[in-house]
Amino acid sequence: MRLRRFTRTTLTTFAAAASLCAGLTPGTAVAQERPTGSGTGTAEVVNTESPARLDAYWTPARIRAAVPMPAPDAVSAARPSAGVVAEADSEPVHIPATRALAGSGVQTRASVWGTVGRLYFTIPGKGDYICSGNVVTSNNRSVVATARHCGFGEGGTNYRFAPNYNKGNAPHGWWGWRSAGWVTGGGQENDNAFLVLDTPDGRRVQDVVGSTGLGFNWSSNYAHIIGLPADKDYAVWCEGQGYAGPGGQRLMNNCNGLSGGASGGAWIENYQPDGSAMQTGAYSGSYGSAAAASAYGNAAYDVWNGAQNA
Numbered sequence: 001m002r003l004r005r006f007t008r009t010t011l012t013t014f015a016a017a018a019s020l021c022a023g024l025t026p027g028t029a030v031a032q033e034r035p036t037g038s039g040t041g042t043a044e045v046v047n048t049e050s051p052a053r054l055d056a057y058w059t060p061a062r063i064r065a066a067v068p069m070p071a072p073d074a075v076s077a078a079r080p081s082a083g084v085v086a087e088a089d090s091e092p093v094h095i096p097a098t099r100a101l102a103g104s105g106v107q108t109r110a111s112v113w114g115t116v117g118r119l120y121f122t123i124p125g126k127g128d129y130i131c132s133g134n135v136v137t138s139n140n141r142s143v144v145a146t147a148r149h150c151g152f153g154e155g156g157t158n159y160r161f162a163p164n165y166n167k168g169n170a171p172h173g174w175w176g177w178r179s180a181g182w183v184t185g186g187g188q189e190n191d192n193a194f195l196v197l198d199t200p201d202g203r204r205v206q207d208v209v210g211s212t213g214l215g216f217n218w219s220s221n222y223a224h225i226i227g228l229p230a231d232k233d234y235a236v237w238c239e240g241q242g243y244a245g246p247g248g249q250r251l252m253n254n255c256n257g258l259s260g261g262a263s264g265g266a267w268i269e270n271y272q273p274d275g276s277a278m279q280t281g282a283y284s285g286s287y288g289s290a291a292a293a294s295a296y297g298n299a300a301y302d303v304w305n306g307a308q309n310a
Contacts, residue, residue, distance in 0.1 A: 044181040068260025071285025097213035118165035122158040138308030141206035146264030189248030191284040191294035194307040215278035227265020255291035267293035
């Protein structure tokens, strides 16, 4: 794995915390280390609607009428020479995955298949839409990673998420939202957002289903993309060698089946059956004939760090 360090202007600073470990950990507070520097901005919004009003909004008719959120426009991409991969902004940081808490009713091993799920939302004046999201490790045990173009920056509201969703079945229930943050500036290469979920009946989503670990400033190797296309309405994946796109994206060739609705799904490195995987970016749609993701760098870390402590 090749890493390259870049020097950029730091917009915000955070204190360093305890050392990180590579294995699965209980669903407790996450040790952190602040990556260095980012010239990209961030934004956030707080939900002001009550959980009861959100639940009432999502009638069966609205759910049926929701459509996939269109992905950002992109032009054709040419693959670089073999072995060229996306370079890191600075030193890589690994946030470990967690298991569901004992008694949650979920098998104890972590699994991306159990943490990825369906995301519904509204853009006022436009309509109701669907994307995908994935539960990722956080201090508040309530954070879902998704894509910025899933309504963020467009007044998106009425966010509602179900992990392990499958053809209308939400085995662990639905979570509303409390707040959200996203990366601003740039295009498809900065298409990252993190959603902080509500805690219905005191349940925290990470306690119930576990969480996928996170990798910031990681160069791309062999990867998996997992999302929920609307035409299938259940989680599917593709896999292949990741490589750097000309616009800063992370790309994968020969990735079929991740059509509309899969936006915001997880780009996964080091996938293992026991769930000890890292999400290193969010699926943002196509870039020419390739599947594209927005890799997690310093700005994404800033957003996640704010979300996990909200």
